[in-house]
Amino acid sequence: MDPIKYITVEHGPIQLMLKILGKMNEKIANQEPIEKKDLDDGIIFIREFADACHHGKEETLLFPAMKKNNIKKEVELIDILIEEHKQGRGYVKNLVEAIAKIKSDPTAFRQLFADNSQKYIALLSQHIEKENKILFQEAKSSLSESAIKELAEGFTDVEENKIGLSRIKELHDMVNKLKEAYL
Numbered sequence: 001m002d003p004i005k006y007i008t009v010e011h012g013p014i015q016l017m018l019k020i021l022g023k024m025n026e027k028i029a030n031q032e033p034i035e036k037k038d039l040d041d042g043i044i045f046i047r048e049f050a051d052a053c054h055h056g057k058e059e060t061l062l063f064p065a066m067k068k069n070n071i072k073k074e075v076e077l078i079d080i081l082i083e084e085h086k087q088g089r090g091y092v093k094n095l096v097e098a099i100a101k102i103k104s105d106p107t108a109f110r111q112l113f114a115d116n117s118q119k120y121i122a123l124l125s126q127h128i129e130k131e132n133k134i135l136f137q138e139a140k141s142s143l144s145e146s147a148i149k150e151l152a153e154g155f156t157d158v159e160e161n162k163i164g165l166s167r168i169k170e171l172h173d174m175v176n177k178l179k180e181a182y183l
């Protein structure tokens with residue numbers, strides 16, 4: 001496994017979820033009916049795949065490995081990326097609060113959902129661009145062969161022992177099902 005290629009490819013399903021979230025928001029803004037379960041599944045995918053599995057590997061393995069080299073421009077960019085992960089978690093928390101109001105306060109639901117989904121989509125879209133175009137390119141040139149090997153082992157450990165391969169498959173199935181319904 002080439003861990004840099006692997007983590008780049010993982011952005012694909014996350015970008016797919018951002019597109020789905022945009023469509024969900026369009027429907028909600030137009031006051032079209034929407035299944036609460038679909039919104040819940042979207043949140044599950046974002047929290048378990050985009051955040052725990054993907055951002056988890058970046059924060060616990062890739063970023064620390066790169067920081068060890070102590071290259072100033074890389075360290076500065078990594079600190080920004082970590083802040084963006086945190087900011088994203090805040091928007092997702094607000095989305096969960098919005099969804100909880102779907103029946104009791106539909107106006108608040110629509111407003112909160114629109115505001116936080118738009119912010120989340122904008123944040124993550126530019127975040128992924130920065131990683132793909134800058135940080136991951138830097139990783140390819142600055143990480144040693146042994147660091148790359150360690151990274152690959154660490155990624156496998158997170159997936160097999162922390163998230164679980166069968167859960168990861170379920171999460172991919174979840175986003176693909178939402179894709180069929182919304183895109």
Ligand SMILES: [Fe+2]
Pocket residue numbers: 055058081085127131
């Ligand atoms: Fe990231």
Ligand SMILES: [Fe+2]
Pocket residue numbers: 011054055058128131
């Ligand atoms: Fe990423």
